[in-house]
Amino acid sequence: MVLGQDAEGCCPTLLSAPMSEEQAVDLAKVFKALGDPVRLRLLSIIASRAGGEICVCDLTPAFDLSQPTISHHLKLLKQAGLIASERRGTWVYYRPLTETTDKLAAVLTGPGSVVAAASAEPAGAAS
């Protein structure tokens, strides 16, 4: 997925140059996936899990929603490239795809932004 990056995949273009229609369509899909409180909370729980992954059986109790509804939201997060899943035995396990959130953060970081730089850990600290 291009996610609004240039050909070298390095430079944010949302705030520094007019975005092409094609780039906007790709990027909008990911932001749309984040545009729901349940999906944001699911991503938040998955991303902050100490072990790097979480069983779907530990996700559902956090919500007052049916299993199919939770599964639907997880599917949308997965289609957007925000999480990955793996079935092991009875359960499905989810882990965050931080390269996607990293790219979104870069796309939202303007030429003069200081917040993202200030809040990020020192370079080299891999997640």
Added chain:
Amino acid sequence: MVLGQDAEGCCPTLLSAPMSEEQAVDLAKVFKALGDPVRLRLLSIIASRAGGEICVCDLTPAFDLSQPTISHHLKLLKQAGLIASERRGTWVYYRPLTETTDKLAAVLTGPGSVVAAASAEPAGAAS
């Protein structure tokens, strides 16, 4: 708007700790505003404008959409705190609110992220 920040308004919580329902509702509204290709392109054009603002009369020719449709999308971006507008004479002028995109970038920057830090300009370079 809280935008998923903690009480001191400094620390991203989307990826480092489970987000509260209230925080998720606020944050989802802003991501939802970005979850549309036309709105992303509008924001991109407004944010990358050299003079810091753009007349609505210069925005509409970039789209094959009616003026009321463009106005509707601009209203949603404004409600999300992503742009501000000012009427001067006949026309309305729009400018980006970079503090909102900066906050979103911080929210999406995980404890181990390096992309946003690498892509941001040196601290102190105000937009």
